[in-house]
Amino acid sequence: MQLNAEYKSLLEDALERSGLRATKQREQVFSVLLDKRDHPTADEIYARARCEMPSISLATVYNCLETLTESGLIRAVNFEREPTRYCPNLTQHAHFYCKATGEIIDIDLNENILSELKAALPPGYRAEHIEIAINGHSN
Amino acid sequence: MQLNAEYKSLLEDALERSGLRATKQREQVFSVLLDKRDHPTADEIYARARCEMPSISLATVYNCLETLTESGLIRAVNFEREPTRYCPNLTQHAHFYCKATGEIIDIDLNENILSELKAALPPGYRAEHIEIAINGHSN
DNA sequence: GCCTTTATTTAGAATTATTCTTATTAATGC
DNA sequence: GCATTAATAAGAATAATTCTAAATAAAGGC
Numbered sequence: 001m002q003l004n005a006e007y008k009s010l011l012e013d014a015l016e017r018s019g020l021r022a023t024k025q026r027e028q029v030f031s032v033l034l035d036k037r038d039h040p041t042a043d044e045i046y047a048r049a050r051c052e053m054p055s056i057s058l059a060t061v062y063n064c065l066e067t068l069t070e071s072g073l074i075r076a077v078n079f080e081r082e083p084t085r086y087c088p089n090l091t092q093h094a095h096f097y098c099k100a101t102g103e104i105i106d107i108d109l110n111e112n113i114l115s116e117l118k119a120a121l122p123p124g125y126r127a128e129h130i131e132i133a134i135n136g137h138s139n
Numbered sequence: 140m141q142l143n144a145e146y147k148s149l150l151e152d153a154l155e156r157s158g159l160r161a162t163k164q165r166e167q168v169f170s171v172l173l174d175k176r177d178h179p180t181a182d183e184i185y186a187r188a189r190c191e192m193p194s195i196s197l198a199t200v201y202n203c204l205e206t207l208t209e210s211g212l213i214r215a216v217n218f219e220r221e222p223t224r225y226c227p228n229l230t231q232h233a234h235f236y237c238k239a240t241g242e243i244i245d246i247d248l249n250e251n252i253l254s255e256l257k258a259a260l261p262p263g264y265r266a267e268h269i270e271i272a273i274n275g276h277s278n
Numbered sequence: 279g280c281c282t283t284t285a286t287t288t289a290g291a292a293t294t295a296t297t298c299t300t301a302t303t304a305a306t307g308c
Numbered sequence: 309g310c311a312t313t314a315a316t317a318a319g320a321a322t323a324a325t326t327c328t329a330a331a332t333a334a335a336g337g338c
Contacts, residue, residue: 021285021334042324057288062325067286080217081296083324094256096264107259116252117233117273122244125235128275134256136267160305162315181295196317201296206315220325222295 003031014071028053029064030088033074039085039095039104077104079133094132107134142170153210167192168203169227172213178224178234178243216243218272233271246273 003011011030012022020026032048033040040048046061065086068074077085079097085104092114094107109132118127142150150169151161159165171187172179179187185200204225207213216224218236224243231253233246248271257266 023286023334025287055288059289059326060287063287076219078217078219080215081223084220094259096260096266098264099267105261105264107261109259113252113255113259116255117271120233120246120248120252121235121273122246125237125244125277126275127235127273128238129273131270131272131274132256133270133272134260134266134268135270136265138264160314162305164316194317196319198297198318199316202316220295 003027003034007031007034011073014073015067018067018071020067020071024053025049025056025060026064026067028056029061030068030073033068033086033088037087037089039077039087041083041085043083045086077133078131079104079135092130094134096138097133097135098138099135100137103138107132142166142173146170146173150212153212154206157206157210159206159210163192164188164195164199165203165206167195168200169207169212172207172225172227176226176228178216178226180222180224182222184225216272217270218243218274231269233273236272236274237277238274239276242277246271 007030008027011027015022015026028049029045032045036048042058042061042065045065046056046058049056049061065074065076069076069086072090074086074088075090077087077095079085079095087106089106092109092111094109096105096107098104114130117130121127146169147166150166154161154165167188168184171184175187181197181200181204184204185195185197188195188200204213204215208215208225211229213225213227214229216226216234218224218234226245228245231248231250233248235244235246237243253269256269260266
């Protein structure tokens, strides 16, 4: 758990804004996500967090992931019916899932694509969140 | 189960191409999806199918949905961790989910948006399927 | 710094959509 | 029409996630 000062205050500020406390467990989970940005599942995050904090429970990992998501610090990513994955990349991006390797990469999106999507909505419909999941192969 | 001739042969041809049989249950499930295009869940499809075919089982509904999806006749739609929903609209489209009403509508996409998305992938990455889920509110 | 209040964590039970298993039933090809 | 093979039915099993209740830890007032 070597959360650098920048991320530590990012975490504290965001939690405080939501009226939540900055706890060691929330710090640990956030740190796991920042350390290796490979879109881990709750189980994988639990395994990694336990290396440094053996007493943390799976339920707490789920709780932390929920509060971090609600505070806008991380993002939950779903692929079909697979376990939810998490990423700390908050820029608007899509996800590419390689069927062969299981690798998941972030695809940066320019503002143009997003506004075209919003423009495709019928009048009176306002987009709040756009999830784009692309799957295929890489070589 | 009043599957018109056009859809009946569409179903039979698609199943035959996949080496599968056209059964009453598969016809029934397909018909339920065509009758009311409101993106029902497996449970809802089960309830509707039972009105006309009381002996159908939930497991069969799941099996039929899987074979219809694999045969390319219907599409599975996922919103976050919610139960999978199904739709018979095979044109490339996104889904809009209204948080207030739960309503789900299809958003037609022009080829332009899709090719821009494909162009955003790094070299060597090929898109096979693109899922776009937009949520927000309507008024 | 200590005490109270309130939030958070823990551990394990509960939930729920979905899949699996096995016996039964129904299509298909001859 | 009969044998073969696929599909269905019913219920058990699975797995990710959520819930529950008791224990613990932060935060603010004194």
